Amino acid sequence: MTRSEPLRPEPLTRRDASLKARARGSQAGLLGLLTLGAVAILLPFVWMILTAFKTPAEAYTWPPIWLPAKWSLANFTQLFDTIPFARMFFNSVWTSVLIASLNILSAAPAAYAFARLRFPGQGLFFGSHLLSLMIPWQVTIIPVFLLIRQLGWYDSFTALIVPSIASGFTVFLLFQFFRSLPRSLEESVLIDGGSWFTALRHVALPAAKGAIAAAWLFSFLGNWQSFIWPLIVLQSSEKMLLPVGLLSFQNQYSVNIPVLMAGATLSTLPTVIAYMFVQRYLTDAAITSGLKG
Amino acid sequence: MQNAAPLVTVPARKRRASPMRRQETLMALLLILPSTLGILAFAVLPIAASLGISVTNWGGLSKPNFVGLQNYATALQDPRATSALSHTLIYVLLAVPTGVLISLTLAVWINNLKAGWLCTVFRTVYYLPMVTIGVAVALLWQVLLAPQGLVNLVLGWLGVNGPNWLGSPAWVLPAVAIFSVWQGSGQGIILFLASLASVPKDLYEAAQLDGAKPFEAFRFITLPMISPTVFLVLVLSLIGALQVFEAVLVLSAGGPGDSSTTVALYIYKTAFTFFKMGYASALAWLLAVILIGLMVIQWRNQSKWVNYDQV
Known part of the structure; x- marks a missing residue:
């Protein structure tokens, strides 16, 4: 970008003032447009929560009414009476926590080895992890399902958890982090006669706390939202997780809209609220995940 | 983000004595x-097995x-496929062009805000749908998209029936696309924001001194600088959209009739409703070839663009 003519010092205070006013005006305009967008994002959530408190008659009125005449928890009570919602919620929580933790336990050491150590077969093994990221689920889901059924794991939590322990994505995320870590600290451990294990445990892992927290959150969220694999391998309603549970709830019981929205509200709010507190971690991981491809 | 360095780095330190090497390998x-x-x-192994299954008529x-x-x-030759x-x-x-355009526009607007806390607020809000359970928000949109739902109410205010x-x-595919854009634009927005933050500020100052208008600054500075990210978001959205499954299954179950049955849904039904595992595997491979092709194109471009390192 070259300047075509020299900048003349112009004492144009009035022009400056008008420029400033225009800048303020454009800021207000941006704010207005962005607020409009934010309303488009938030209004559906508001509608969901309001509907969860309406009577069926109120929910089916046209033109719709915004506020329920009486704020009652009847829909929530009916939700818990119709399906084992609490159990599904609990199933989702503990399996997501467990799988995310197992992901970290298996991925952190592997990512460290791929980033720092040199060993035969390194490219091949790392390539396998990348391959698992590239291959679409439509390809692997059929053989893995047949394998699970062969092993007698169908409709068990084992079928859900075991295939998810290793995560190519978590390995890749932590690999990126370890690779960016300065080498000097570990070198000093190694020169002092420490082993790679000492270097990993006392230098690399403490330094990676933030990256590991981000990877854990990302993995937790992925499992919390995971739909197709639980849909295929879990069948009995006491083993169902929230996403599939909500869908089967709608299909089997043909419940009315307010009860359905009560279920949607209760399954949406926890992560939305938690997200407010950890959003930085999560979006950082999401930015790195852009590479996942 | 990703840079051009090889993925597996070679340690800088000198070759150690052979017992050390062995210890390193073992470790x-x-x-x-x-x-x-x-x-x-x-x-x-499942990848290999899938290839094998795809040349059988296994049920x-x-x-x-x-x-x-x-x-x-x-x-x-399958008309349903x-x-x-x-x-x-x-x-x-x-869904894809709309989604990329909307998230780029919103990201540029957020980036132009002077107040940092407002940027955080908007980024957080736009990303919200990404942290929800897909089925829950799809069920919500089923209610919103009903003939007498919120969407048609708002359209009514604008005089549209x-x-x-x-x-x-x-209208079912446009409806699914609207839902997906609402749900997914947060992903593009945060990638664009990360990329926009890396454009050197002095470029804009120089352009301002030259009397460039805001749109010109966008067209001749911002867009070229973030073009690798635009391409990345485009490819990621393409890969995601070509596999659309959950949204159609919940919103319309592929209907009415077959009118919103997508490739991924058809593969799922072929395998798990009709138990034609061999045929479903072949279909999955045909889809996979398209998706992997897209990823390869993205990787090639990634190394071509120097700007990529700045994301």
Whole structure:
């Protein structure tokens, strides 16, 4: 970008003032447009929560009414009476926590080895992890399902958890982090006669706390939202997780809209609220995940 | 983000004595063992198995018979497969350009805000749908898209008579696209924001001194600088949209009729409703070839663009 003519010092205070006013005006305009967008994002959530408190008659009125005449928890009570919602919620929580933790336990050491150590077969093994990221689920889901059924794991939590322990994505995320870590600290451990294990445990892992927290959150969220694999391998309603549970709830019981929205509200709010507190971690991981491809 | 350096780095330190080397190899194999076993058992071997299954007529229970490339030949002539492909492509054309354009616009607007806390607020709000359970928000949108729902109410204010979105073959794919854009634009926004933050500020100052208008600054500075990210978001959205599954399954179950049955949904039904594992595997490979092709194109471009390192 070259300047075509020299900048003349112009004492144009009035022009400056008008420029400033225009800048303020454009800021207000941006704010207005962005607020409009934010309303488009938030209004559906508001509608969901309001509907969860309406009577069926109120929910089916046209033109719709915004506020329920009486704020009652009847829909929530009916939700818990119709399906084992609490159990599904609990199933989702503990399996997501467990799988995310197992992901970290298996991925952190592997990512460290791929980033720092040199060993035969390194490219091949790392390539396998990348391959698992590239291959679409439509390809692997059929053989893995047949394998699970062969092993007698169908409709068990084992079928859900075991295939998810290793995560190519978590390995890749932590690999990126370890690779960016300065080498000097570990070198000093190694020169002092420490082993790679000492270097990993006392230098690399403490330094990676933030990256590991981000990877854990990302993995937790992925499992919390995971739909197709639980849909295929879990069948009995006491083993169902929230996403599939909500869908089967709608299909089997043909419940009315307010009860359905009560279920949607209760399954949406926890992560939305938690997200407010950890959003930085999560979006950082999401930015790195852009590479996942 | 990703840079051009090779993925597996070679340690800078000098070659150590052979016992040290052996110790390093042993240690490394131990560290990668759990993860590698999992990846081999549930990703690498299944890929090979899937290729094998795709040349049989296996139903999943009886003995599989080898049928050669029959399944692939069938797929190319199967009217339900081609119609699933055309539904998917219509959806891609509706959702991908709209989604990329909207998230780019919103990101540029957020980036131009002076108050930092407002940037955080908007980024957080726009990302919200990404942290929800897909089925829950899809059920919500089923309510919003009903003939007498919130969407048609808002359209009514604007003087537009809204269609029966999910009940008409013509409007069901646009409806799914609207839902996906609402749900997914946060992903593009945060990637664009990260990229926009890396554009050197002095470029804008220089342009301002030259009397460039805001749009010109965008066209000649911002856009070229973030073009690798635009391409990345475009490819990621394409890959996601070509596999659209959950949204159509919940919103319309592929209907009315077959009018919103996409490729991924057709593969799922072929395998798990009709138990044609061999045929479904062949279909999955045809889809995989398209998706992997896109990823390869993205990787090639990634190394071509120097700007990429600045993301």
